Amino acid sequence: MLGFSNLDVIALAFFAASWVGYHYAVELGPHAGKTLNMRMNLRRARWINESMARDNRIVDTQVMNGLQNGTAFFASTSLIAIGGTLALLQSTDRVVAIFSDLPFVPVTLRAVWEMKVIGLAGVFGYAFFKFAWSYRLFNYCVILLGALPPKDEPNAVAKAHAVHEAIEMNIAAGRHFNRGQRAFFFALAYLGWFLGPVTFLAFTGAVLVAMYRRQFASDAARVFNYPSQQ
Template sequence: MPFDGFTIVDYIALACFVGAWLAYYLAVERTAVGSISLNRLMNRHRYRWMRVQAGRENRIIDANINSSLQNGTAFFASTSLIAIGGSLALLRSPDEVLGIFAHLSVGGTAARGAWELKVLGLTVIFVYAFFKFSWSYRLFNYAAILIGAVPEKKEGDEEAILVASWRAASMSTVAGRHFNRGQRAFFFSLAYLGWFISPYVLIATTGFVLYVMWHRQFASDALAALARGPWPDPP
């Protein structure tokens, strides 16, 4: 039975949205198909980076690289908090917002209860993104410590250096994984906005966002750049 202004089509559209998010997560992170994705290939380069930095005497460049990664997560974590505040602000005057939607030719949510539940759902997505970005920031901090803990050649044997480098690379990879999940939440939040217009728009925006993310992971020019030789012809 419909609840608070939701129709059967709303439930179907929401199921498509959640199903698309889950399917993309499984395909990229849990299946063999994901092994050729851009994220997974870049993870291999994280390990290669740590192997290279283990042979450097001066690791300032490695610390700077890790710092830039950490600063990026801090930016997105701050943006998530702003998005949470903005979405909660929509709950302050639902009648005025619904009145605006009522005058739009694109349609919109008619029931106040449905509108409030949709806004709460959007807030949950941004809260999830904040937790992912803030945890990623912390993990990059751990990665910085582990990079600093890699012994120099004169201080330890080859095996100890490789083990320490592997730990640093693994921590950086985990941090990157949580960062990617936070960004994924941002992308799907854009798809979720279509639900405020109609469930049919939600299905369409979900499909569009899913295609964009799939293309970036499996068919983008960024992925092609990783397959080029050491001295590619300039574009």
């Protein structure tokens, strides 16, 4: 297939299946509620509910600004990564010659190299769209935080609606940020393809295990393992 071996196709299929499977496991699967991301979503809800007890919400806006700044950093990094990746296309002949001299690396055709580079740029492009949208959603979160009624608001229905909107927007922003970071991690696995399909398979497996462990068995995940935690 266009200069790709059968093992290349298998490695790429494993990469795509790992990405989709991980997405299902941490967001939709039967154990998704036990992931670090989902447990943090409960803390996002607690944060917004706690903010309703404060008349002065300066601390809350500062926390939100920190989330925005972090998202903006990753969005900018994505653009730099896209530019750097596409710049490799200008040095295709030189890079192919260098890789041809490396031991244990299969000979790479020019068209194959260019398609791999374009694929990597696509991964970073996906990450940029996720981070940019997350940044926009955090902007909306700031507005919804400012729209929260005072703690002594007599209209319980209006208060509940305002809190619900702020919580759900915050969770949505965090969800898209997590998907952008996921693309970054899988981009590291994708880099293994430039060294051959076997390395691609190994890198994808290593990244998948590391990410899965972070969600279910990392030191951060164990923070919420106290019996009293929900």
